[in-house]
Amino acid sequence: xxxxxxxxxxxxxxxxxxxxxxxxxxxxxxxxxxxxxxxxxxxxxxxxxxxxxxxxxxxxxxxxxxxxxxxxxxxxxxxxxxxxxxxxxxxxxxxxxxxxxxxxxxxxxxxxxxxxxxxxxxxxxxxxxxxxxxxxxxxxxxxxxxxxxxxxxxxxxxxxxxxxxxxxxxxxxxxxxxxxxxxxxxxxxxxxxxxxxxxxxxxxxxxxxxxx
Amino acid sequence: xxxxxxxxxxxxxxxxxxxxxxxxxxxxxxxxxxxxxxxxxxxxxxxxxxxxxxxxxxxxxxxxxxxxxxxxxxxxxxxxxxxxxxxxxxxxxxxxxxxxxxxxxxxxxxxxxxxxxxxxxxxxxxxxxxxxxxxxxxxxxxxxxxxxxxxxxxxxxxxxxxxxxxxxxxxxxxxxxxxxxxxxxxxxxxxxxxxxxxxxxxxxxxxxxxxx
Numbered sequence: 001x002x003x004x005x006x007x008x009x010x011x012x013x014x015x016x017x018x019x020x021x022x023x024x025x026x027x028x029x030x031x032x033x034x035x036x037x038x039x040x041x042x043x044x045x046x047x048x049x050x051x052x053x054x055x056x057x058x059x060x061x062x063x064x065x066x067x068x069x070x071x072x073x074x075x076x077x078x079x080x081x082x083x084x085x086x087x088x089x090x091x092x093x094x095x096x097x098x099x100x101x102x103x104x105x106x107x108x109x110x111x112x113x114x115x116x117x118x119x120x121x122x123x124x125x126x127x128x129x130x131x132x133x134x135x136x137x138x139x140x141x142x143x144x145x146x147x148x149x150x151x152x153x154x155x156x157x158x159x160x161x162x163x164x165x166x167x168x169x170x171x172x173x174x175x176x177x178x179x180x181x182x183x184x185x186x187x188x189x190x191x192x193x194x195x196x197x198x199x200x201x202x203x204x205x206x207x208x209x210x211x212x
Numbered sequence: 213x214x215x216x217x218x219x220x221x222x223x224x225x226x227x228x229x230x231x232x233x234x235x236x237x238x239x240x241x242x243x244x245x246x247x248x249x250x251x252x253x254x255x256x257x258x259x260x261x262x263x264x265x266x267x268x269x270x271x272x273x274x275x276x277x278x279x280x281x282x283x284x285x286x287x288x289x290x291x292x293x294x295x296x297x298x299x300x301x302x303x304x305x306x307x308x309x310x311x312x313x314x315x316x317x318x319x320x321x322x323x324x325x326x327x328x329x330x331x332x333x334x335x336x337x338x339x340x341x342x343x344x345x346x347x348x349x350x351x352x353x354x355x356x357x358x359x360x361x362x363x364x365x366x367x368x369x370x371x372x373x374x375x376x377x378x379x380x381x382x383x384x385x386x387x388x389x390x391x392x393x394x395x396x397x398x399x400x401x402x403x404x405x406x407x408x409x410x411x412x413x414x415x416x417x418x419x420x421x422x423x424x
Contacts, residue, residue: 097320099394100394100395100397100398102319102320103319107314107315107404108309108314130405142423142424143423143424144423145423146421146423149408149409149412151408176409176412177412178408178409178411178412179408179411179412182311182312183312183408183411183412185312185404185408186312186404186405186406186407186408186409187405187408189401189402189404189405190401190402190404190405192319192397192398192401192402193342193398193399193401193402193405194398195398196361196363196390196391196395196397196398196399197361197388197390197398197422199390199391199395200361200388200389200390200391200395201422201424203424205424206422206423206424207422207423207424208420208421208422208423209358209420209421209422209423210409210413210418210419210420210421211354211355211356211357211358211418211419211420211421212354212355212413212415212417212418212419
């Protein structure tokens, strides 16, 4: 699949690298077309690099791995075509007042819904934002059952994302569909819980399991 | 132990009933001293009933099981003595705009911290707010490992709460200390994630496990 990954941070790199390993045609996009991290990643892994628009051009799926507080501008620059699946893995964390961080998106809204409203012809799916980047693409790093949560209004787009998650190694039973895109509010709130657990657990390689 | 339970809802009833079963001296408190639910509970279970102040009088531990949006007024009426352990199990959910709900406490704060600031001589501990009332007091209702999270600034108060949790049936390894009272922000945010999961799971008898 032709995939654009927006964002050059650790999450963007983890996702882009895994997607290339799985045989996808991946372009990493940055705000600046000359971004050296994107160019370095592309040289090392055999993908493409460019600005956000270059990454999204002709892509069937665009991954938003930019910081959630800047994702609206990033996707505006990317300008994904109607029909594109937008997999939003972002969190709108604001660390400026210290720990614990807060979110820059108010209650009753989410980054994912903002992206969907700004690009109504695309099909936004929220997933993977409730865990660390390495766990996203290598769920086997965490022992025992644990889940990835998927929210979105387009069933076909959720199926596309679920198929990718299965390629990453997520078992079928570990992909939990939590409903429409308003459920992204709960998934994005979960990151505030995650950072709290992170302090208690002492490392990033954990994930949540819904015991039931 | 002499315990006051503030709140007559399903969570207050579940906690008060279990505490009586375990041999504690429990008074259920309501805003109105003539509240028929509190009186009915006391008659059925052998506890006491009264207003918030009556429930907190001479109590070593006060459980705040009122709705989080009204907990500040409830604890002001209860006026717990300095040194009292205040176990805050509340969530400040606002359902007025439909599903999903929002919180009435802004990012960067929590009900638990508000209670602590208003009653600096008490020792506030946040716990149990991340699950349904029946699971709080009967963790065996949920199969497999799953956890209860404890936050607070006073180690002795956390130990008192942890001992109660052990009486409820929580295994030692299932009580996860997540740090000081600012961690209550993350625990209270988790309820927005919980309500999202609730829709997907289809029932209330689930809980979170930190796979690691």
